[in-house]
Amino acid sequence: MTVPPERLELAAAFPPAERDRWREMVKGVLRRTGAATDDTPLEEIEGLLTRTSYDGVPITALYTAADTAPGRPGLASRVREVRPDGEGLAGWDVRQRHARPDAAATREAILADLENGVTSVWLTLGDAGLPVAALPEALRGVLVDLAPVVLDAGEHAAEAAETFLALVTEQGKNGTALGNLGLDPIGLTARTGAAAPPAPAAGLAARVAREFPGLRTLTVDATPYHDAGGSDADELGAAVATGVAYLRALTDAGLGVDEAFGQIEFRLAVNADQFLSIAKLRAARRLWARVAEVSGAAEGTVARIHAVTSSAMMTRRDPWVNMLRTTVACFAAGVGGADAVTVQPFDARLGLPDDFSRRIARNTQTLLLEESSLARVVDPAGGSWYVERITEDLARTAWEWFTEIEKAGGAAAALESGKIAGRVAATWERRRRDVARRRAPLTGVSEFPNLAEKLPERDPAPERPVRTGGGLPVITYARDFEALRDRSDAHLAATGARPRVYLATLGPVAVHTARATFAANLFRAGGIETVSGPPEDFAASGATVACLASSDRLYDEGAAGAARALKEAGAMKVWLAGKGDYEGVDDRVFAGCDAVAVLETTLSDLGVN
Structure with a gap:
């Protein structure tokens, strides 16, 4: 009888993998694309495939066991955290946001x-949501000892807290x-620029810790930094600095x-860049564990994290695609180990969500929890050399930013x-340039727009008053493209027709299709419809701007x-799909x-204001 080995070597039947051999194979591919030559040194090959995140973290094409996991689940560094319960692993807290001003409607939606x-x-309260005085009615019938209630009242936070504590009492x-x-x-x-020192909140926290042991008092909401266009390290560093300020108070x-540690919860954004979102949550736990260590907190102190799908990534145009974005972000939050997750409804940019969009949002989480069993695995990303490396790099970058804030x-x-x-x-300016050049594509907005879409109608959402010169800006990644589409829509409403560009195709269909399709997709992203045909049909098209589309060979000819x-037929401007310089061509459109x-420029040329 053969005794099986204690350790199964899955790669034992294969020759050992060598990094230089991999580099040689990749170099052969890059030579064919022109990205490398015979003289390119092997040690430079990985650099040709490396991109850099907005935090300066290198994202390379190959990771190895050298980029190893920092520890075991549940132990020091807290990167690999678990969710314990009485029988094994519990899922995360499925948290739904409500901001409708009507108390009866909010109560019905909550139940x-x-x-x-x-x-x-x-619950969002105050100017941006439910009136504080209506809180008891909205929570009538809610068992606050079974269903946690999280308040978000902005300038009315103290009033809302006292109202809720009175209700609990x-x-x-x-x-x-x-x-x-x-x-x-x-x-x-x-968010607003309003100066609000932490000391009064700390006084309330001391009372809550004595009289309401199941409640926390403080939320470190880092989403304003994300919503202003910040990076993951920007958000994490500011969050840790805020948490430390609250600990002192x-x-x-x-x-x-x-x-003090028990009174604080973090709120972080997660977006459709799933691996960086996973790394962000893991890095957040590591950073806060370090703060706990130097503060003398009890061993095992860990950050409680509420992950919210990004507002900045959501679009008004083709909002149905937001379902896909939030699903990927929710997956990242679950894999990253969030304690609570909020999936924003797909129609969040259009106004207050309806019953259908709220149901889709909560069922996204149910599917990942119940059907995909995502929460039944301890740290699903653990052991991925890629995730471990970017977690470490992101944590170090965020810690440097935190210390810079502390020095300030x-x-x-x-x-x-x-x-x-x-x-x-x-x-944000770096990200904005990438969006403008479609290096960070937005499906349904900068790529594959639907000019004939009919957007669902929603009740308007209340907004917090804007203070002049105060607070960080609130941006969305799609804002520039959506502004262009708004101009096109206004032109359509005023004239009955959208602005138009004529795609002048040269040669047979097989030759011009790729570039004609590219150009049509680009112009439609600005709400500009396209018609195509040979140059001689331009005069009958009714267009005043044209774009040539064909191959480099036919362009030369x-x-x-x-x-x-x-x-001569009346075109005021001629674009060319490609990069060549030709007499009579005013400018070019090309990838990047x-x-x-x-x-x-095109909308202005067409007289669209």
Whole structure:
């Protein structure tokens, strides 16, 4: 009888993998594309395939065992955290957000959510949501000892907290109520510019720790940095700096170190870049574990993280694609180990969500939890050399940013001085350029737009008052393309027709199709419809701008003549799909060009304001 080995070597039957051999094979491919030559050194091959994140973290094509996991699940560094319960692994908290001002409608929606898979409630109160005075009515029938309630009241946070505590006391659930009062004075400064020192919130936290042991008081909401266009490290560094400021205020108010840590929850954004989102949550736990270690907190202290699918990635155009974006982001949150997850409804950019969109949002999480069994695996990303490496690199970059904020006097001082705003703005400009050049494509907006779409109608969502010169901006990645589409829609409403560009094709269909399709897709991203045909049919098209589309060979043979013919037929401007320079061609469109600039110019040329 053969005794099986203690360790099964899956690669034992294969020759050992060698890095230089891999580089040689890749070099052969890159030579055919022109990206490498025979003289390119092997050690430079990986650099040709490496891209850099907005945090300067290199994303390479090959990772090995040298990029290994930092520890075992549940142990020091807390990167690989588990969700324990009495029988093994529990899923994350499915948290649905509600911001409808009508108390009766909000109560009905909350109860429907709780009956259908949601496990906690996130309530936006005040100017941007439900009136604070209506809170008791909205929560009538909600068992606050079973379903945690998280408040988000901005400038009305103290009033909302007292209203909720009075409700809990009235129900006799002081010792069992769950949730978070949502005070976040530094986050409020980031959002609105309003100065709000942490000390009063710390005083309330001391009372809550004594009288309401199941409640937390403070939320470190880092989403304003993400929503202003910031990177993952921008968000993490500011979050840790804010958390440290709150720890200082809490201990100054008389709380012990462990009590202070127990009063804080983090809120982070996750987007459709799933691997960086996974790494962000894992890095957040590592960073906060380091803070706990140097603060003398009890061993095992870990960050509680509420992950929210990104508002910045959501689009008004083709909003159905948002379902796919939020599914990927939710998957990343689950794999990254979030304690609570909120999936924003696909129609969030259009106004208040309806019953259907809320159902899709909560069922996205149910599918991942129940059908995909995502929460039944400890740290699913653990052991992936790629994820381990970017987690480590991201944590180090975020820690450097955190220490820079601390040197500037802390989170509140860095916000007041504009230090944080300046860094976030610089990140947004880099991302904005990538979106404009479609290196960061947005399906349904910058790629494959549907000019005939009919958007669903939603009730308008209340908005927080905008303070002049205060707070970080709120951006969306699609804003520039959507502004162009708005101009096209206004032109359509005023004239009955969309702006139009004529695609002048040269040669047979097989030759011009690729570039004609590319150009049509680009112009439609700005709300500009296209018609195509040979140059001689331009005059009958009704267009005043043309774009040549064909192969480089046919351009060499006839682009100059075609451009001349188009201008003689009345074309005020002639574009060319490609990069060649030809007489009569005014400008070019090509992969990597500034599509927003091209579309702004074209709309102006067509008289669309």
